[in-house]
Amino acid sequence: MRLGRFASLLAVGLLLGTSGVGYAGEARFDWFEYQGSDPADARTLAANEYRNPVIAGFYPDPSVTRVGDDYYLVNSSFGWLPGLPVFHSRDLVNWTQIANAIARPGLVDFGHGGLTGGLFAASISYHDGLFYITNTSFYSGGNFVVTAKDPKGPWSDPVWLPDLRNGIDPSLFFDDDGRAWIVNNDLPEGDKEAYDGHRALWIQEFDAKNLKTIGPRTMIVSGGADIATKPGYVEGPHLYKKDGLYYLTAAEGGTGTSHAQMIWRAPAPTGPYTPGPTNPILTQRDLDPERPNPIEAAGHADLIETQTGEWWAVFLAVRPYAGGEMFNTGRETFLLPVRWVDGWPRILDPGTAIPRVGIRPALPAQPPAAIPTAGPFTVRDEFDGTALPLYWMTPRRLEGGWWRLSGGSLHLTPQAVTLSDRASPSLWARRQQHRDASFTTELSFNPDQPGQRAGLAVIQNDEYWFRFTAERLDGVRTLIVAVRAGDADPKQGRILARQPVPGDSPLRLRVTARGGAYDFAVGTGTEGWKTILKDADGTILSTATARGFMGVMVGPYAEGDR
Incomplete structure (x- = not known):
């Protein structure tokens, strides 16, 4: 699928950085193609089926709201910007990104914090003509809310919520009487942990007109569904109302293989809350990790009632290629139906594996998204618009004149910033969305001095990455593959392979992922591909290995001493 002008039209929210003056050391990328598939997704779907995940790759912590027949979803983005991707769907299966809620320079400042900080679990809601996203920003202000009349944007500047203290994952709920409430995670009452990972859920009234919390904060859950078991890190709460009762759901156990989703209910927003009789209502921690093609770490769910009266859940989970946390694609967005049993919601019965294929919601058929988010697909960006597509991101900051779109190409100016510097390198990247994937680009670059390099970066975070770049070595343009795998490696990485590519002709670079193995290849002129590593x-x-909450990002990169 070729996505040039269409993708640029979708990118109306990314209005920055498209001007600048190039120079001899500038790197030019003429196009970028992503192709991906997964062995478990080989069979063709029937017309009434859908494939999990519905949004593949690094799209964690989904939250969803409905306005009439339209559904809107937001994900976390951590230290990457523009942040908080906003999606639209009419069938809960086919999703199209329509905005980034944090899309302008200067709204947040992550400083030199790690990439796994930044924008944590967001929650989206709608009331009386206005959309709200509540979120936590590490390194810059704590909890905040942004609003928009149109979910495509523009979204407002953040309004900070100091009363929520040091907690995370705020979620907004509007009651039938018009009153609004915020629930979030925080330390227990008195900031006293009874055990490591002891957290609590709190509620406070919210003034939706003036965008501020009001009244007292009330702790409604301490520890989790059963504090006697010492559950860790209860978080990601959401509140709903059904048949006159208030239902609270939240994750506990951390976002690894012990991840689980719990449920409580109460007669009033402030409680008292009683745990459900069958908790957790979603988990994979009770299954054999050696089962074929496992889906693991399910949790951070949000529930939604459709216009037809069905209930569904969006949630995060992962698809490891080995072991419970051996995955490179990050935490992804999944979809499953919700059953109500004796007045309690249930997503999966205990011991039940998440299906990779399910029966679609009973909603009107919707054409597949122009930019696919599930199943095998190919996306090619021609860089021929005035803005980058919405799924391209850069670390930490949107400010800077180090890039421009011109003449159907993406131009990067090398900066004296490396992938390890916890700063803002000359890097635009997109997500790896499949176990097996390839990333291909055409690069024109002639380093005019030692220390300049440009090509592709393959990055999980500041300490774990590959660099596949053209640079000048002993006076000859040379392709080099370097790696950094933690603090034992130098910040500039170790060289794994090198290949001279004399001259100044364009280079085609390709990185291929096959589960836990990556290949690096080059093509020049009319020649075929030559494997470098x-x-x-x-x-x-x-x-x-790398830890954190993100997935692999790959994209054009430039580095130098200017």
Whole structure:
């Protein structure tokens, strides 16, 4: 699928950085193509089926709201910007990104914090003609709310919520009487932890007109569904009302293989809350991790009632290629139906595996998204618009004149910022969305001095990455594959392979992922592909090794001393 002018039209929210003056050391990328598939997704779907995940790749912590026949979803983005991607759907299966809620320079400042900080679990809601997103921003202000009359934007500047203290994951609920409430995670009452990972859920009234919390804060859950079991890190709460009762759902157990979703209910927003009789209502921690093609770490769910009266849940989970946390694609957005049993919602019965294929919601058929988010697909960006497509991101800051779109190409000016500097390198990247994937681009770059390099970066975070770049070595343009795999490696990485590519002709660069292995290849002129390095250890990019909450990002990169 070729996405040039169409993708640029979708990118109306990313209005920055498209001007600048190039120079001899500038790198030019003429196009970028992503192709991906997964072995478990080989069979063709029937007309009434859908495939999980519905939004593949690094799209964690989904939250969803409905306005009439339209559904809107937001995800976390952590240290990458523009942040908080906003999606639209009419069938809960086919999703199209329509905005980034944090899309202008200067709205947040992550400083030199790690990439796994930044924008945590967001929640989207709608009331009386206005959309709200509540969120936590590490390193810059804590909890905040942004609003928009149109979910496509523009979204407002953040309004900070100091009364929520140091907690995370705020979620907004509007009651039938028009009153609004915010629930979030925080330390227990008196800031006293009874055990490591002891957290609580709190509620406070919210003034939706003036965008501020009011009245007292009330702790409604301490520890989790059963504090006697010492549950860790209860978080990601959402509140609903059904048949006159208030239902609270939240995750506990951390976002690894112990992840689980719990349910409580109460006669009033402030409680008292009683845990459900069958908790958790969603988990995979009770299944054999050695089962074929597992889906793991399910939780952080949000529930939604459709216009037909069905209930569904969006939630995060992961698809490891080995072990519970050996995955490079990040935490992804999944969809499952919700059953009500004796007045309680249930997503999956205990011991039940998340299906990769399910029966679609009973909603009007919707054409597939122009930019696919599920199943095998190919997306090619021609860089021929006036803005980058909405799914391209850069670390930490949107300010800077180090890039421009011109003449159907993406131009990057090398900066004296490396992938390890916890700063803002010359890097635009997109997500790896499949276990097996390839990233291909055409690069024109002639480094005019030692220390300049440009090509592709493959990055999980500041300490774990590959760099596949053209640079000048002993006076000859040379392709180099370098890696950093933690603090034991130098910040500039270790060289794994090198290949002279003399002259000044354009280079086609390709990175291929095959589960835990990555290959690096080059093509020049009319020649075919030549492998520079095969079977590089890509497990260093897995969550099991690199830790954190993100997935692998790949894209055009430039570095130098200017």
